[in-house]
Amino acid sequence: MKRLTAIALLVGCGGENVVFAELDAQERTDYMTDTVLPEMQAEFEAFDARFANMSCNTCHQDTTFAIPNPDLPGLDLTNPPTGAGADFMADTVVPRMQELLGDDTLDCLSCHPSL
Numbered sequence: 001m002k003r004l005t006a007i008a009l010l011v012g013c014g015g016e017n018v019v020f021a022e023l024d025a026q027e028r029t030d031y032m033t034d035t036v037l038p039e040m041q042a043e044f045e046a047f048d049a050r051f052a053n054m055s056c057n058t059c060h061q062d063t064t065f066a067i068p069n070p071d072l073p074g075l076d077l078t079n080p081p082t083g084a085g086a087d088f089m090a091d092t093v094v095p096r097m098q099e100l101l102g103d104d105t106l107d108c109l110s111c112h113p114s115l
């Protein structure tokens with residue numbers, strides 16, 4: 001009951017005041033499922049319809065669920081990528097994930113491997 005109340009509060013405030021790092025393992029999974037996936041699925045789909053079926057494994061590696069995900073394109077931030085995809089990442093994905101996870105240190109390399 002206590003946990004359900006905590007989760008209702010998390011969802012109720014839209015996730016803006018959650019500090020993901022302070023959640024326990026079950027709460028992390030629940031928050032990803034109830035808030036991060038639906039919020040980010042909507043952002044990704046608005047960018048490109050091929051993300052209509054975005055899942056946990058769009059970000060996390062399929063087999064091990066790792067993040068950073070070695071299957072995402074590797075990035076060299078001294079020579080950052082350009083174009084619509086890179087702009088969407090910098091302008092929407094990074095700031096939105098920082099808000100959702102309460103972590104202003106989250107960056108490209110929180111998801112992508114470093115080259």
Ligand code: HEC
Pocket residue numbers: 020021025028029032033034036037040055056057058059060067101110111
């Ligand atoms: C938009 C990308 C994205 C999606 C979609 C996503 N995650 Fe995550 N997830 C992350 C990032 C980034 C982190 C790492 C946060 C951090 O730095 O602590 C993370 C962390 C986690 C963690 C904590 C790992 C740890 O070491 O504590 C779990 C568990 C998790 N995600 C489960 C899920 C599940 C289950 C789903 C689907 C319901 C999901 N995630 C969907 C990006 C995503």
Ligand code: HEC
Pocket residue numbers: 058059072073075080081084085086089090093094097106107108109110111112
């Ligand atoms: C929350 C996790 C996350 C963060 C943070 C993130 N990305 Fe991504 N990135 C993804 C995912 C998921 C995809 C889509 C992979 C796919 O096509 O299945 C992607 C795709 C891309 C692509 C390919 C775009 C295309 O047109 O297909 C580029 C380039 C990219 N990211 C660069 C960046 C850069 C640069 C940053 C930092 C400014 C960044 N990413 C931050 C998760 C992330």
